[in-house]
Amino acid sequence: MKETGNLSINSENFLPIIKKWLYTDKDIFIRELVSNACDAVTKLKKLMLMGEADHIPAEEAFQVRVLLNKDEKTLQIVDNGIGMTDEEIKKYINQIAFSGAADFLAKYEEKAEGDNEIIGHFGLGFYSAFMVANKVEIDTLSYQQGAAAAKWSCADGIDYEMSDGSRTERGTTITLYLSEDGEEFLDETKLYAALHKYCAFMPVPIFVDILSKEDEAEETPAEKDNTIHISEEEAASLTKEEILAKAQEKTEKTEEEKEEPKPLNDPSPLWLKQPRDCTEEEYKEFYHKVFFDLNDPLFWIHLNMDYPFRLKGILYFPKLVEQMDVVEGQIKLYSNQVYIADNIREVVPEFLLLLKGVLDCPDMPLNVSRSALQNDGYVEKMNSYITKKVADKLNQLFKSDRSAYEGFWDDIGMFFKYGCMREESLYDKIKDALLLKTTDGVYETIAEYLEKNKEKHENKIFFVTDEAQQAQYIRMFKEQGLEAAILTSPVDKPFVSFLEYKNPGVKVQRIDADITDTLQEKKDGEESEAKKQADEYANTKMETLFREALSKEDLKVKAEHLKTASVSAMILLSEDSRRMMEMMEAYGNNEMYKAMFANVKPDETLVLNKSNKLVQFLMDAADQEEKKEDCQMICRQVYDLALMSHRSLTSEEMTAFIDRSGQILEKLAELEK
Numbered sequence: 001m002k003e004t005g006n007l008s009i010n011s012e013n014f015l016p017i018i019k020k021w022l023y024t025d026k027d028i029f030i031r032e033l034v035s036n037a038c039d040a041v042t043k044l045k046k047l048m049l050m051g052e053a054d055h056i057p058a059e060e061a062f063q064v065r066v067l068l069n070k071d072e073k074t075l076q077i078v079d080n081g082i083g084m085t086d087e088e089i090k091k092y093i094n095q096i097a098f099s100g101a102a103d104f105l106a107k108y109e110e111k112a113e114g115d116n117e118i119i120g121h122f123g124l125g126f127y128s129a130f131m132v133a134n135k136v137e138i139d140t141l142s143y144q145q146g147a148a149a150a151k152w153s154c155a156d157g158i159d160y161e162m163s164d165g166s167r168t169e170r171g172t173t174i175t176l177y178l179s180e181d182g183e184e185f186l187d188e189t190k191l192y193a194a195l196h197k198y199c200a201f202m203p204v205p206i207f208v209d210i211l212s213k214e215d216e217a218e219e220t221p222a223e224k225d226n227t228i229h230i231s232e233e234e235a236a237s238l239t240k241e242e243i244l245a246k247a248q249e250k251t252e253k254t255e256e257e258k259e260e261p262k263p264l265n266d267p268s269p270l271w272l273k274q275p276r277d278c279t280e281e282e283y284k285e286f287y288h289k290v291f292f293d294l295n296d297p298l299f300w301i302h303l304n305m306d307y308p309f310r311l312k313g314i315l316y317f318p319k320l321v322e323q324m325d326v327v328e329g330q331i332k333l334y335s336n337q338v339y340i341a342d343n344i345r346e347v348v349p350e351f352l353l354l355l356k357g358v359l360d361c362p363d364m365p366l367n368v369s370r371s372a373l374q375n376d377g378y379v380e381k382m383n384s385y386i387t388k389k390v391a392d393k394l395n396q397l398f399k400s401d402r403s404a405y406e407g408f409w410d411d412i413g414m415f416f417k418y419g420c421m422r423e424e425s426l427y428d429k430i431k432d433a434l435l436l437k438t439t440d441g442v443y444e445t446i447a448e449y450l451e452k453n454k455e456k457h458e459n460k461i462f463f464v465t466d467e468a469q470q471a472q473y474i475r476m477f478k479e480q481g482l483e484a485a486i487l488t489s490p491v492d493k494p495f496v497s498f499l500e501y502k503n504p505g506v507k508v509q510r511i512d513a514d515i516t517d518t519l520q521e522k523k524d525g526e527e528s529e530a531k532k533q534a535d536e537y538a539n540t541k542m543e544t545l546f547r548e549a550l551s552k553e554d555l556k557v558k559a560e561h562l563k564t565a566s567v568s569a570m571i572l573l574s575e576d577s578r579r580m581m582e583m584m585e586a587y588g589n590n591e592m593y594k595a596m597f598a599n600v601k602p603d604e605t606l607v608l609n610k611s612n613k614l615v616q617f618l619m620d621a622a623d624q625e626e627k628k629e630d631c632q633m634i635c636r637q638v639y640d641l642a643l644m645s646h647r648s649l650t651s652e653e654m655t656a657f658i659d660r661s662g663q664i665l666e667k668l669a670e671l672e673k
């Protein structure tokens with residue numbers, strides 16, 4: 001047996017599917033119905049341009065009105081767009097998932113020349129009305145000459161009724177009889193919130209009227225008073241012309257008060273303008289208004305692409321107030337001026353999520369599932385276009401005004417470092433504009449830093465992670481004319497490894513990872529065997545002394561001649577070992593890692609400075625029994641001082657340090673006596 005046919009869907013099953021799966025947010029019906037109304041106007045305008053509707057006056061004011069009647073619990077969306085004939089209602093409304101928008105585009109494809117400003121795609125949006133209404137009515141009159149008004153009414157989205165309509169003016173009125181689920185929209189704050197969220201930039205002016213008997217009773221009729229009040233004395237001092245000028249001023253003011261009501265939305269948002277026509281003030285004003293940020297943005301990028309895909313928008317680089325982990329950007333996504341959502345990770349390159357901005361992507365299939373977007377070719381193309389634009393802007397700023405660029409760096413550096421790690425192609429494009437702020441208070445590119453320090457430490461970048469804690473190392477560095485990059489933000493930890501990975505042959509290490517040759521006194525010529533033996537003996541002696549004093553069996557101790565005499569000791573932790581420790585800290589709670597790191601010990605060395613007097617004293621006194629107690633106390637203190645420049649002391653270590661410092665001072669006081 002062979003049979004063919006159309007698959008059918010039972011409307012009783014269809015609505016629960018719409019409610020549950022298609023739209024997660026209830027307020028989306030506002031977006032769908034108001035955008036349909038805007039579409040209706042856009043279509044009509046297009047027909048007028050094509051000469052298909054020349055009986056409509058060109059200057060007509062197109063608009064969408066949203067009327068909330070609190071007493072009758074109805075919400076109406078009224079437009080003066082294209083309207084529908086009863087045939088069209090049957091086709092586009094009664095046939096679920098048959099889009100009039102797609103049909104319109106197919107019909108006028110040639111004349112419209114691919115210029116697609118119509119929002120609808122799928123022919124489903126209208127039914128979202130049933131998420132909030134138990135009855136929906138359409139009253140509509142088509143733009144076509146001689147058309148009759150048609151009415152459609154449907155309860156619970158199952159059975160519909162069609163009859164003659166009552167509209168006398170072209171356009172469509174959609175009436176929602178709000179159900180229990182939709183009653184929240186009787187609260188005008190809720191309604192306005194949804195309108196502002198989805199419709200703030202829709203292309204047709206939108207006006208809202210709220211009707212309620214309660215509110216009407218409260219309202220007192222506005223005083224209509226054109227009289228000017230002048231006291232007798234004032235009148236005496238004024239000339240006739242001045243009195244007339246006052247009267248004129250009053251009339252102008254009253255006229256102003258009577259000014260046309262303003263639409264809720266901005267139908268021509270800034271991003272649609274040509275960048276060359278936008279002023280700096282306009283960009284800033286738009287930013288303040290849309291992102292509620294009182295600070296001015298640092299700079300912005302206006303995206304304006306028509307071919308091979310359409311993408312318009314403005315990306316703002318905000319001033320960072322806090323560290324990155326608390327900074328949250330906001331990228332608002334629009335499709336033909338209809339708000340879709342904020343921060344859709346599947347669509348927007350991840351690093352952009354730290355910025356603020358608007359993106360209007362009319363070609364993106366935004367109603368389809370997000371996981372499908374991840375592999376969408378359009379998304380990929382859009383991402384690489386945005387990445388390129390961002391990189392171009394950065395390079396241009398870097399080249400055109402280096403000092404202004406350096407001024408921004410503290411705010412944008414974190415963003416770009418993060419961006420480079422997320423999107424390697426971004427790094428390749430901007431690597432020459434990435435800056436390192438150094439302990440000398442200057443900003444250098446990586447190449448500049450390497451070149452400048454080539455003689456002292458070739459292919460090595462030193463950095464500090466905490467300027468206060470590592471102050472001692474920084475001082476030693478500065479005394480020897482060395483500089484280190486200041487990499488203190490959370491993003492810098494992984495960025496250091498990333499830099500090494502992208503610059504093979506360059507070692508990036510913390511300032512306390514190793515002592516550079518520059519910090520040590522130069523050894524004159526070849527060392528004699530006797531000298532080597534003496535050094536080894538001194539090392540062993542000091543190691544034994546410190547191990548005993550600190551009760552640290554496996555402490556590694558090394559004595560060196562440093563150029564700076566004031567520092568008694570420092571702790572060095574090899575770069576690899578420190579990174580391992582940081583990883584342990586980060587993943588410490590994970591059982592698998594815990595087992596993996598169980599036997600890992602930090603590779604720490606206590607470096608004693610033989611040029612320091614205290615260390616010299618220890619070397620001399622180590623063998624003298626009567627000085628043993630003092631030596632041990634000094635050892636502990638020297639070790640703690642070194643530790644403090646390396647990391648924060650634990651509470652027990654700090655208590656011991658304070659007690660010991662007290663004892664040392666007491667001893668000093670005894671000596672003074």
Ligand SMILES: Nc1ncnc2c1ncn2[C@@H]1O[C@H](COP(=O)(O)OP(=O)(O)OP(=O)(O)O)[C@@H](O)[C@H]1O
Nearest residue numbers: 036040092099100101120121122123124125126172
């Ligand atoms: N206010 C209106 N004026 C004129 N026609 C309308 C109006 N509202 C809906 N329609 C017609 O009904 C059709 C179906 O609307 P619906 O919102 O279900 O789908 P769509 O807008 O085509 O696509 P999407 O599912 O993407 O919103 C529209 O394409 C349009 O032809």
